[in-house]
Amino acid sequence: MRSGSDLPRRFVRGIRVVLVLLAAVAVLQPQTPASAQTGVDAGDQLLLVKVRQAGLWEMPAGTWAETRGASPKVREVGAAIMVDHGRLDVMTRQLAAKLHVALPAEPSAEQMGWLNELQNAPTPQDFDRIFANRLRAAHGQVFSVIAQVRAGTRNPEIRAYATVANQAVLRHMTLLESTGFVDFSALPQANVASSAAPAGAALDLRTGDVLTGALLILLVGGATLLGVRYVKSGRLRGGRLRPNSGETHG
Amino acid sequence: MVDTVHEAVTTLAQQSTDPAARGIAALSARLSYAFMCLTLCWGVLTATGWVRSVTGRKALRSGHLTLATLTLAFGCLHALGFLYLTVNPFSLAYITVPFMPGTLARHTFGIVGLELMLAIALTTCVQRWTSYRRWLWLHRLAYPAVALTALHAFFGAIANGHLATLWLVGITLLVPPVTLALLRFLPPRTLERIGLVEEQVA
Numbered sequence: 214m215r216s217g218s219d220l221p222r223r224f225v226r227g228i229r230v231v232l233v234l235l236a237a238v239a240v241l242q243p244q245t246p247a248s249a250q251t252g253v254d255a256g257d258q259l260l261l262v263k264v265r266q267a268g269l270w271e272m273p274a275g276t277w278a279e280t281r282g283a284s285p286k287v288r289e290v291g292a293a294i295m296v297d298h299g300r301l302d303v304m305t306r307q308l309a310a311k312l313h314v315a316l317p318a319e320p321s322a323e324q325m326g327w328l329n330e331l332q333n334a335p336t337p338q339d340f341d342r343i344f345a346n347r348l349r350a351a352h353g354q355v356f357s358v359i360a361q362v363r364a365g366t367r368n369p370e371i372r373a374y375a376t377v378a379n380q381a382v383l384r385h386m387t388l389l390e391s392t393g394f395v396d397f398s399a400l401p402q403a404n405v406a407s408s409a410a411p412a413g414a415a416l417d418l419r420t421g422d423v424l425t426g427a428l429l430i431l432l433v434g435g436a437t438l439l440g441v442r443y444v445k446s447g448r449l450r451g452g453r454l455r456p457n458s459g460e461t462h463g
Numbered sequence: 464m465v466d467t468v469h470e471a472v473t474t475l476a477q478q479s480t481d482p483a484a485r486g487i488a489a490l491s492a493r494l495s496y497a498f499m500c501l502t503l504c505w506g507v508l509t510a511t512g513w514v515r516s517v518t519g520r521k522a523l524r525s526g527h528l529t530l531a532t533l534t535l536a537f538g539c540l541h542a543l544g545f546l547y548l549t550v551n552p553f554s555l556a557y558i559t560v561p562f563m564p565g566t567l568a569r570h571t572f573g574i575v576g577l578e579l580m581l582a583i584a585l586t587t588c589v590q591r592w593t594s595y596r597r598w599l600w601l602h603r604l605a606y607p608a609v610a611l612t613a614l615h616a617f618f619g620a621i622a623n624g625h626l627a628t629l630w631l632v633g634i635t636l637l638v639p640p641v642t643l644a645l646l647r648f649l650p651p652r653t654l655e656r657i658g659l660v661e662e663q664v665a
Contacts, residue, residue, distance in 0.1 A: 252624065252627060252628050366624070367623070367624020367625075367627075368624055369482070369485070369624070373482070425631075426630070426634060429631070429635060430638050433635055433638035433642075434638050434639075437638065437642040438642060438646070441508075441513050441659065442657070442658050442659060444514045444516065444517055445513045445514065445658075445659060446658070
């Protein structure tokens with residue numbers, strides 16, 4: 214039988230083991246960025262960045278169309294796109310701030326080229342044609358990103374946001390097509406993937422995760438056992454094997 | 464015409480996703496899970512008397528009852544919250560009848576788990592009209608009920624995309640009751656070897 218004085222020494226040894234395990238968990242646990250801690254994956258971040266990026270050039274393009282478009286239809290569509298993108302942009306920035314996702318502040322070089330093309334359009338009729346085709350092609354690209362994220366995101370806020378963005382971008386494409394200037398043969402052909410995202414993607418655990426989980430189980434389980442044993446050791450010197458049967462339940 | 468388009472585009476056809484109702488359902492589920500784990504710990508400790516020297520049996524039992532009540536209250540709130548969704552709300556039959564056609568397995572786990580716990584709680588009041596051993600067997604159904612509810616929580620977290628953020632807390636809360644429940648059913652000789660009971664003195 215163990216002597217009572219062995220127990221505190223054993224407990225201290227146990228605590229040391231626990232501390233070593235804790236240190237191992239801290240070392241093995243990969244450092245995650247702030248966005249990862251809020252449940253946002255790479256696809257979710259890409260969606261916010263793409264929509265923000267689209268707004269950065271489509272808002273000024275819409276403003277110009279409202280004033281410089283030759284066709285009344287282009288002027289209406291330009292105004293509509295500008296207002297809608299303004300709303301979407303506010304939503305994008307709010308959600309990005311909440312989920313700690315960094316957003317671009319300027320249009321990309323390619324988008325700057327499209328804006329220059331619009332600005333340097335020789336005639337208002339050319340402006341209408343460039344506006345409708347460039348914006349329709351760009352909306353098509355961002356539309357597929359939104360659809361993919363909407364279909365597979367794990368984040369409910371991103372899902373709700375993608376629903377709104379999906380409706381807005383579809384509406385813009387319809388509006389742009391209603392101008393009658395879109396050349397559909399110039400648009401990139403649909404490239405539909407034959408397989409959907411794997412259903413068990415949420416269980417794609419890394420080795421580090423499994424190791425951390427196993428260590429955590431050992432750690433918390435061991436701590437529970439040690440804790441109960443330690444509390445128990447303060448009592449029952451030469452006591453009974455089990456509590457009275459009348460008291461046992463559960 | 465421009466004004467008409469402006470008006471049209473400013474009304475975004477966003478379908479409500481009930482963030483408030485879903486938030487309350489998620490919060491109550493997490494609280495219920497935490498209280499459920501603590502209830503099981505307190506139950507095992509009440510039954511075995513391993514920490515009785517610190518608290519006393521009455522205090523342990525009262526703690527067990529309080530935690531169980533909180534578990535059931537938050538569990539019921541979680542289930543009933545789904546009746547109030549504006550988009551695809553659950554019917555009362557769906558959240559109460561476990562094996563209805565079309566019910567997801569993860570929902571069935573939760574419904575059976577919660578209803579077992581409710582049955583255990585209700586039969587505590589009618590203990591005097593049945594034999595102690597029969598009531599004890601019913602009370603021990605809490606172990607499979609907790610296992611089913613933990614499975615429900617695990618699959619729910621996967622389905623809602625919260626597994627990455629919740630698994631660490633979920634495991635941390637679940638390991639102590641699982642450890643204590645395993646210890647509870649170990650043979651006396653093994654418990655004696657690990658120092659949780661001492662040798663019987665004749």
